[in-house]
Amino acid sequence: MVHAVSQMSVILAVTEIPYYGKECYKMRNAPSNPDLVARKVAGASVEGEAKASTGSQTLLRGLDVIEAMGDGPVTLPDLAVRLGLTRSTTHRLATALIERRYLTFTPRLGYQFGPKLLELGFLAQRQTDIVQVARPHLEELAATTEDTVHLGVLDGERALYLDKIAGRRRVDIRSRVGDRHPLTSTGLGKALLIDHAPENWAVLFAQDQAAGAPAMDYAVWEGRMRAYAQSGHSFDLEENEDLIRCVAAPIRGAGGAIVAAISVSSAAQYMSDDRMADLAQDVRDAAGAVSRELGWSG
Amino acid sequence: MVHAVSQMSVILAVTEIPYYGKECYKMRNAPSNPDLVARKVAGASVEGEAKASTGSQTLLRGLDVIEAMGDGPVTLPDLAVRLGLTRSTTHRLATALIERRYLTFTPRLGYQFGPKLLELGFLAQRQTDIVQVARPHLEELAATTEDTVHLGVLDGERALYLDKIAGRRRVDIRSRVGDRHPLTSTGLGKALLIDHAPENWAVLFAQDQAAGAPAMDYAVWEGRMRAYAQSGHSFDLEENEDLIRCVAAPIRGAGGAIVAAISVSSAAQYMSDDRMADLAQDVRDAAGAVSRELGWSG
């Protein structure tokens, strides 16, 4: 928790120093064999990555092999073509990966993901804590917006707040880590519900209304929710509390399911419609960054 | 499905042919540099594996780096020592893995699992079908025991049978894929419940009794269940059906949770107490093999 800010600045500082690293690598990778280059271009790296760099070819190629299983089993010739490698080389790499249980071979099907990936995936998941992963991004968001930022997850029929960074403005957002707020009247709660079925929305909405949430017409609310679901973010237009508006977006886990949400809240005077539209992009970006760190690739 | 048996025999046949492969590899790997050997022995490969073989050193070392994160963050010097590599080499590998998002670096902590592993783990899980994975092991079990083999999962408060291989004996086990059987009176069901809390056992037991399961004293039943939980397998001593006995064991997923179970059933006349004890080992082994293919490493 403590090191998060410094981490951010350190990384920024270091990567922004120009140095002369790239020059050196250009030299090392200078191709004396034109064939290789031609093959590589024709093969996997179709996109304009152009950042080859590091220099552990065998390892990188091996990882390419693993990742090539992304959409189902692959045969050896396919694999070789896809990666732009020889059958010889491809086979050597695949065999090594099978021995390590990263891949599996099934006779008339081809190569597939192996058990080791399940094992490592589980271990990684176990060692991953959303709060810790999200912290740096929350801080960046807080820094650029100067408003209060929240991180929350779905907890039954409420939104549980896991982290909070107070804004720099002189507005008071009454909330504490550990609080549980209504889902249908807060921006964060709505973001958590974006993927749910409308039938579910209706139930939760009715519950919140019965529990004393500010009165609201369901038709209007559902119309807005559909728009939120479409755009990937949600608003709170002083629905939960007078003079407080907020913008939120969902965080997705490796499977694509919504596992948390981020919101930026402030006094209505700082939250013009225009600014909220701008913020929506920032919040979506931050949530997307966290999602990617949780293994989501969509 | 069809290929399973042939695959088995093929592998056995091929690997048992002596050939002269090892000789060649010995030549290729013959160390002209004694230091390397010393370092390797002192390093990671403490166990007597002695099957170095394949020959994609860089890839294998890279995988070693990944797997070294198994129990929490590691610093670079630690990592280097653990793998028996130079700081130089270790750093190069780790950097490549970070670039590919297999690892993450956190300033005052060290290297850790990266998002890519979550991503791949999820994809692998998605592409893994228990029935398909278990098939070859069920077939092997059926072949060696000559009895009927079942694969089943927990489905609410019942055991759902997902696969069946009929035995070669002239006994009739009435069951079909898709059947849902009671949990507390079948071997397979009990195996699925082995990890549950005793309070849960009591509830399910009462339900089954009320639903017309053969009458049984709960104290006796729970006593047996505790023994089953201890030993990792379960029996059905003609509890569900007269003259039918069975031996079962649970299959665990990557997280260690029980995700399915295997059972071997036969007429009581073929199921002496001695034989059941022997079978318990076989069934546990088969279930263990499937578990390992599902990412379980315990």
Next chain:
DNA sequence: AACCGAGTACCAGATAGTGGTACGGATGCC
């Protein structure tokens, strides 16, 4: 101030990887 961790850089040497080619067994298609 001294220490330790990480990132970056450079380099000489030779290991380890590459890509060709080839053969045999298995399987499925025609």
Next chain:
DNA sequence: GGCATCCGTACCACTATCTGGTACTCGGTT
């Protein structure tokens, strides 16, 4: 029965690639 694939295995010459030294900078900790 032939014929075409696909995989495993093997061998080999070439050299690109990896390795393990060493060294310096920058931070943070003690």
